[in-house]
Amino acid sequence: MSEQASSYFGPAKGNILERRPLVSNNRSMGWVTSHIAGMLESKTPVWWWVAVVLSAVVATLVPFELIYLVSTGVGIWGSNQPVSWAWDITNFVFWIGIGHAGTLISAILFLTRQKWRTSINRAAEAMTIFAVICAGIFPAFHVGRVWMAWYLAPIPNANAIWPNFKSPLLWDVFAVSTYFTVSLIFWYIGLVPDLATIRDRATGKFRKFVYGLFALGWRGANRQWRHYEKAYLILAGISTPLVLSVHSIVSFDFATSVIPGWHTTIFPPYFVAGAIFGGFAMVLTLMIPVRAIFGLHDMITRKHIDNMAKIIVLTGSIVGYAYLIELFIAWYSGNPNEWWAFLHNRVLPSAPYAWAYWMMMFCNVIAPQLFWFKWCRTNIIAVWIIVQFPNVGMWFERFVIICTSLHRDFLPSSWGMFVPSINDILLFVGTFGLFLFLFLLFLRFLPAITIFEVKAVLPEADPHYRDPHAEGAKH
């Protein structure tokens, strides 16, 4: 495999190492098109039906739980004084954080010219959108009287009162809705040329019409590409500060309050690093099985997985550093309330939530360190197992921040532990079903890899490329 791939660049000169090709096995453009389009043109596989039905069944928990919640009240959740925010906000921050890896891959890696992003950005962006949908459910419904949610919008209401723009909760509304809208636009714009590919390959009339409708009549003219590329660049440019702002604003929900354990200036960068960390873990969790099932090994190479594992060890270490600095400052600040919240609520073995704190520490800081070893980054099964730790750990991080800070408030007589109700659990499980359900639909109906961008990173895509052996390409 590697000999064939390296022949693209001729023999290695002296000690200079060759750059590994982004698409291995010397594949042609036609192969790229037919392989990716084949994922949605082939006969629907049995595993897909099984998976989609199972995830749909789990996803129905979401509407059932929400109907029960709205008709009965938020009392069906375990949230109660003193822990008035619990799994709802934990799940919200967890899901929105997962979305951030998609935007990082599509925007920040685009601006930094990391060409390996091309084979994973589509699926990661889809994951972003589905994760934000799951995230949005929780804050929308935790308000209790969800039919009053329109009060959050800046429209004149009967009392002539406007939203309070100084409130971090309103910042959240604007940040998350902007993030969702811009991510959706970004994703769709990226899809347009690929939908045209599916349209042009379609055999059935109905299929051609539907894909043609969404392809908007794209015809790949260079006079169109130049505007297209500029718009894409601008979207990448504005999505970068946007993604950093979204999780910073989510962290302001906590940081601008005066609760010990929340009132911390390190929160914005710490939340952003954690979001990217957790998001990449989810990208790998989804993409490794997809790669195996659809045989995408030539486009999502070991190099891609290796790169993502490196990002996980980097961001995991930033997160670990943030945990330690947070702890250090809690002591160094000399604020007895802050230090108590850390020492007696989280760190000491006697602390009621020590198990959650050390679970978080192990999953997010210790486990990803295995990725320093090349063996762990190149063994696909090992990678998949290791990334499950950040998936779990990042949920625990939000749980630790929210619950341990709230459960012992300023009045010891009102201290209490948080116990989730069955409805908390079922709704959270339901969002996983919804997420997988949407992702499976995406795999079946849309090209899961950006076809035109993968073609553009092939060596032959360069207008100045000279093929060393003209008949080399495999079909």
Added chain:
Amino acid sequence: MKKIHGIGAEFQNAQSLYVAAKKLKASGFKRWDVFSPYPIHGMDEAMGLPNSKVSFFALCGGIVGAALAFFLIWYTGGVEYKMVVQGKPYFAFEPTFPVFFEITILLTAFAAVGSMFILNFLPRYYHPVFNWERFSKVTDDKFFAVIESSDPLFDEGKNKELLESLGGTHVTLIKE
């Protein structure tokens, strides 16, 4: 007989299309275009196209968004219904910055995408080039150049010769 939209030629790779585009530009054609499965790096220079105007419209969108956000926050909180919340001033930049920032981003995105569609005359479900059977390969692995009949230098015979001399195959008249 149906009207002629233009004359098209197929190219096998980006390299020959790039060279052809340079020649067509040098020959002084005005209404022509090249088609490719992906954006070809350097093709804008080869065709002599100026920088895209999308960035200008995106900037306008951003400025409008910023002004709108400022007005919304300042007017509703500082003028229309003054209300003391947590003893903070009616209007100050610091606490309103996040919303201000998000609305600016949102309108920049709308302007970038909206202007891209308008400048590209999209969506447009029908276009004469789709009448050409071979053209469906443009989204796969083939490259095309089309000279439109409205070009002052349009001439069936001469253009056909030129396109073939540049390495174009399947030179075809495209009907309207």
